[in-house]
Amino acid sequence: MFRYIGLLSLAITSLSFSQDCNFTLLGELSDFHDGTPIVSATIYIKENDRYITSDFDGKFKIENLCKGPLTLTISHIACETKTVYVNITGDTFKAITLEHHIEELGEVSVTGNSTKQETNTAQKAVIEVNEIEAFSSGSLADITRTISGVSTLNTGNNIVKPIIHGLHSSRVITMQNGVRMQDQEWGLEHAPTVDVNALQEITLVKGASALAYSGDAIGGAIVLRPIKAYNRDTLVGKTIAVYDSNNRGYTVSSSLFKSYKEGWFFGGQGTYRRFGDSKAPDYVLSNTGLDFKAFSLQSGYRSFEESFNVYYSYVDNEIGILSSAHIGGIDQFIESIESGQPSTIQGFTYDIKDPRQRIRHHLVKAEYERRFSNLGKLSIQYDYQSNQRQEFDRRRGDFRGVPSIDLLLQTHGLQTKFLFDSNSNVKVQAGIQSQYQDNFADPATGVFRLIPDFQRFDIGTFVTSEWKLDNGYLLEGAIRYDFNHIDAQKIYREFRWEERGYDQDFADIVVDENIAPGQLLTNPVYDFHNISVAIGAKKRIDKHEFALNYSLSNRAPNPSELFSDGLHQSVARIEVGNLRLGKETANQLSATYTYQNSRFKVLVEPYINRIDNYIFIAPTELGIRIIGQAGAFLEYEFLGTDALIYGVDLNLDYLLSERLSIKNSTAFIIGEDLKNNEALIDMPPLNTRTTIQYQNKEWNSLAVGLTSDFFAMQNNFPNYNFLYTVPSTGEEVLVDVSTPPQAYHLLHFNSSIETKLFKKNTLEIGFSIQNILNTSYRNYLNRLRFFADEVGRNFQVQLKFNY
Numbered sequence: 001m002f003r004y005i006g007l008l009s010l011a012i013t014s015l016s017f018s019q020d021c022n023f024t025l026l027g028e029l030s031d032f033h034d035g036t037p038i039v040s041a042t043i044y045i046k047e048n049d050r051y052i053t054s055d056f057d058g059k060f061k062i063e064n065l066c067k068g069p070l071t072l073t074i075s076h077i078a079c080e081t082k083t084v085y086v087n088i089t090g091d092t093f094k095a096i097t098l099e100h101h102i103e104e105l106g107e108v109s110v111t112g113n114s115t116k117q118e119t120n121t122a123q124k125a126v127i128e129v130n131e132i133e134a135f136s137s138g139s140l141a142d143i144t145r146t147i148s149g150v151s152t153l154n155t156g157n158n159i160v161k162p163i164i165h166g167l168h169s170s171r172v173i174t175m176q177n178g179v180r181m182q183d184q185e186w187g188l189e190h191a192p193t194v195d196v197n198a199l200q201e202i203t204l205v206k207g208a209s210a211l212a213y214s215g216d217a218i219g220g221a222i223v224l225r226p227i228k229a230y231n232r233d234t235l236v237g238k239t240i241a242v243y244d245s246n247n248r249g250y251t252v253s254s255s256l257f258k259s260y261k262e263g264w265f266f267g268g269q270g271t272y273r274r275f276g277d278s279k280a281p282d283y284v285l286s287n288t289g290l291d292f293k294a295f296s297l298q299s300g301y302r303s304f305e306e307s308f309n310v311y312y313s314y315v316d317n318e319i320g321i322l323s324s325a326h327i328g329g330i331d332q333f334i335e336s337i338e339s340g341q342p343s344t345i346q347g348f349t350y351d352i353k354d355p356r357q358r359i360r361h362h363l364v365k366a367e368y369e370r371r372f373s374n375l376g377k378l379s380i381q382y383d384y385q386s387n388q389r390q391e392f393d394r395r396r397g398d399f400r401g402v403p404s405i406d407l408l409l410q411t412h413g414l415q416t417k418f419l420f421d422s423n424s425n426v427k428v429q430a431g432i433q434s435q436y437q438d439n440f441a442d443p444a445t446g447v448f449r450l451i452p453d454f455q456r457f458d459i460g461t462f463v464t465s466e467w468k469l470d471n472g473y474l475l476e477g478a479i480r481y482d483f484n485h486i487d488a489q490k491i492y493r494e495f496r497w498e499e500r501g502y503d504q505d506f507a508d509i510v511v512d513e514n515i516a517p518g519q520l521l522t523n524p525v526y527d528f529h530n531i532s533v534a535i536g537a538k539k540r541i542d543k544h545e546f547a548l549n550y551s552l553s554n555r556a557p558n559p560s561e562l563f564s565d566g567l568h569q570s571v572a573r574i575e576v577g578n579l580r581l582g583k584e585t586a587n588q589l590s591a592t593y594t595y596q597n598s599r600f601k602v603l604v605e606p607y608i609n610r611i612d613n614y615i616f617i618a619p620t621e622l623g624i625r626i627i628g629q630a631g632a633f634l635e636y637e638f639l640g641t642d643a644l645i646y647g648v649d650l651n652l653d654y655l656l657s658e659r660l661s662i663k664n665s666t667a668f669i670i671g672e673d674l675k676n677n678e679a680l681i682d683m684p685p686l687n688t689r690t691t692i693q694y695q696n697k698e699w700n701s702l703a704v705g706l707t708s709d710f711f712a713m714q715n716n717f718p719n720y721n722f723l724y725t726v727p728s729t730g731e732e733v734l735v736d737v738s739t740p741p742q743a744y745h746l747l748h749f750n751s752s753i754e755t756k757l758f759k760k761n762t763l764e765i766g767f768s769i770q771n772i773l774n775t776s777y778r779n780y781l782n783r784l785r786f787f788a789d790e791v792g793r794n795f796q797v798q799l800k801f802n803y
Contacts, residue, residue: 027054028095038076066088069085080304099371127146132199135196136197136240137242141192148665154781164219186558189783200227202222204220206590212431215481215554236257240252246792251274254269265299265300274289280788318357323346362387385410386409413433424468427466428463431461436457439453448567453488476534478533493565524563555583578637578640581638586612605650616680641675643673645680652664678718679718686712706747706748711779744777769793
């Protein structure tokens, strides 16, 4: 028995030694994008436990292999490590591609303070996560205002939207995680519905690259990138808690993300913010509280060849409107101007009463990307948004608690684009984008609808390109075509229809002349065809850099500009649209000069923008209108003119020592109404910001800074003042709705320190003071400046725990 076992063992041993192990594997490594060889890559052979490297041609050879499986792990600087399985059945050749631009797996790669460049020849600015976190209790516009040339348009202290070179609302688009935000941004008191704590980076994009997002972004595109999962097996998170003394407000935000080395990831983030009434230096700003809730979820798979992700976000924001801004008529408005203080001053409270706004916004996005060897990347995206805006006024009886405006805007978007990037010196991106919108104005409000029901369809196609020339020049170019279709169901009151001469010019759009007593139903339909073009060039000479850009942009009027008609109680005025408005056409020329050495950097950005059919809102010639028992109200209308906007942005950075630096940003802008030979309304005044900052990493990353903000008085403004006869006295008074407030100067302080709690956990403590001197002032670009001063001194404490 033992003899047979021995013979069998000998036979098996002899068979194994006779196995053919003379096979050779020849491999070739190349860049997935352009096919260039990957030189000096490291190849680990698991079965043999040894390493080899690729040669100058990207090739490698493994000899004396036996039949069977072979596992190779390939790594290279700036490449994603890749594991390849090869079944050896004889002499074998294996071509292997690597992603040699791993930073492109995400839309942005952040290492320290570096970011992927969004545009090369046009004006741009990037705000990174550390700066964003300093504004955890603030708004998107509060953050972007730190960029030279960007101001804010305010409705009180909690509704803030960005102004870029004098342009705002529909002329400035917001891209949230690749989705154009549709949150009824046309309203001057409609701020972007965004949770800043969900963001990793904010980029202001202009020029050729902006045409990949939209053709009507005359002011620019604000690109928001959410917190991204890492490209490795890890679990990371952070929690930020903030307390503000002025409004006794608190903000808590947490995020947690898990990713796996195989490429799968998922994560979530949430924020809760609660403010009570803010306080001016001399009084409480009654009913200025805020109740903000938001969360987002994302999941997907990511590799260098293909990826997909699903994203969902929800924002529920309730905002109190300053009580004294809710006036019963022009008499109270005059009284507010003359008294210099709010007509209603009550004690502090967290309660939010009428008037108020409530906005609920859902966003869903699904995206798929696929890379093709030696060609580029294809991406396909679908997104859906639901935005419900409710505005509540002080109402009595059966309508108590019923909103006076209740709008539901639903938007479906579908887009596909292809990036050709196989040639490192030439990049071309082409795409097509479509969007369908349905707006429903709920008639259950019992109020004549300010904005009507409408459907809107948009489709656009674009091509952008970038060339790197041998002589050191960088060129960019883009062209885009957009088609916009608007189909509305609008009810007009007969007196308004005839007063504006619509009965002569638009009789063909009347559907029903007796929809209700004194009212008629119309069906205005608009089609717009828009062409946009942008070209730019940049040249670097030693420490000097020069860039020049030209862009042609077109923007169709939005539904608010066309169809508004009625009392807008949240801003205490009547707003009237204009069916005669055409599309805006903007021709903009801008230049950038940069000088930088090891200690000093200066950046100068002059620009000039000619906009034909520029649309704006201003008081009517009548000035006021009486509405039944509600009283007399200011009346504003949308108008068109030809405008010229020009200015310059200046940025200076100087490193005084290794730890001490000083920065200054200054913006100057002029807006001219060419048809009426007067200044444009709502142009930002001259403003300058200077910050002195001390940093010492050896002292627990201590940072201390002092900031000075100066805003000059706006001396270039149109005169829309009018005379009004007070019914009770018969006295004729001048109603001043035009004169800007005086210049003002503010000082702010900020500090932070970081300490390690555990091996991989840190705690950052921040302390800051806004408006150190508790200065009383009024902001020309705050639409409630007639009723109250701005917010006074605020002490802020922030805790950030990284884990």
